[in-house]
Amino acid sequence: MTSQPNMANTNQPNFPQVEGGASLILAWQIKNKTVLVVGGGEVAAGRILNVLNADANVIVVCPSSGLNPEVRHRIDSSEVTHIDRFFEPVDLDALPPSNAPPDMVLVAIDDPAASTQIWKLCKEHRIPANIADVPSECDFYFGSVHRDGPLQIMVSTNGKGPRLAASIRKWIGNQLPAGVGNAIERIGELRIKLRKMAPNHADGPKRMRWMTRVSDAYSWDDMCALADEDMDNLLKFYQSGKVPELHALKAMRGGKAPEDLDVFDGSFGFSVVA
Incomplete structure (x- = not known):
């Protein structure tokens, strides 16, 4: 009797394999959230700058004698709130000025036993925490x-x-490339203008397709060089779904409309990216 081939694995889906051991890298939005920083040395200074850049409200708990020049500058400039003492468990229950628990705790002190105790208290309060230089006592890392x-x-x-x-x-x-940040800023401004012009939810797919074409049509330097008038003129092409070449867009400066340009005679044209 002839055996039949095993067909069990012939139609297996080609899905990505799971690779364990990674962290889930997220952009954590902490604007206006309260971040408690325990410590005032060099490591604390770096942590403070990170969360200030993310527009958080920062509370520093540390005796004045333990503050380094940068942290002291943040305090003197009223960029952070300072509590002049060592950490106390009550800090996880309520902090000024909101008298609410912190949303995040960052510990940067040279006392392993005290750091571990703070970590355990954070777990009890279910507050995400990072203990500097102790990966096993971190809910998240700073990359x-x-x-x-x-x-x-x-x-x-x-x-x-x-x-x-x-x-x-x-x-x-x-x-x-140089200027990539400025180019992204201009793209962001264009998206805001476009959303105001086409605000309906149903317009979403068309907005995304057109913005993709714009992003593909112009270089970083081109995007950086676009004036507000250029972006307003660029939006005039949205309904048609087309994207003008850069020299055609610049030719519209001074109030010229798209129909005023001889865009199909070879001098100007459209660069439409599928």
Whole structure:
């Protein structure tokens, strides 16, 4: 009797394989959230800058004698609120000025036993925390970040090689074209203008397709060079779904309408990206 081939695995879906051991890298929106920083040294200063850049409300708990010059500057400039004492468990229940629990806790002190105790208290209160230099006592890590205006690129080694992460981040930053942050800023402004012009939810797919064409049609330098008048003129092509070449767009300066340009005679044209 002839055996039949095993057909069980012939139609297996080609899905990505799971690779464990990673962190879930997210952009955590903490604007106007309360972040408690325990400590006032060099590491605390870096943590404070990170969360201030994300527009958080920062409370620093540390005796004045333990403040380094940068943290003291943040306090003197009223960029953070300072509580001049050591951490107390009550800090996880209510903090000024809102008298509410912190949304995040960052610990950067040279006392492993005290750090672990704070970590355990945070777990009891279900408050996400990061204990500097103790990966096992961290709900999240700080990666090495390249920043250029709205552009942020984070490199993480999951705590295994921070110095290597910094080197990779510098290499990536050096490969990016100059002005990329400004170009992204201009794209963001154009999206805001477009959403005001076509605000309905049903317009979403068309807006996304047209913005993709705009992003593909112009270089970084071209986007940086667009004036407000250029962006207003560019929006005139949205309904048609077309994107004018840059020299055609510049020719509209001074109040010329698209129909005033001889856009189909070879001098001007449309660059429509599928």
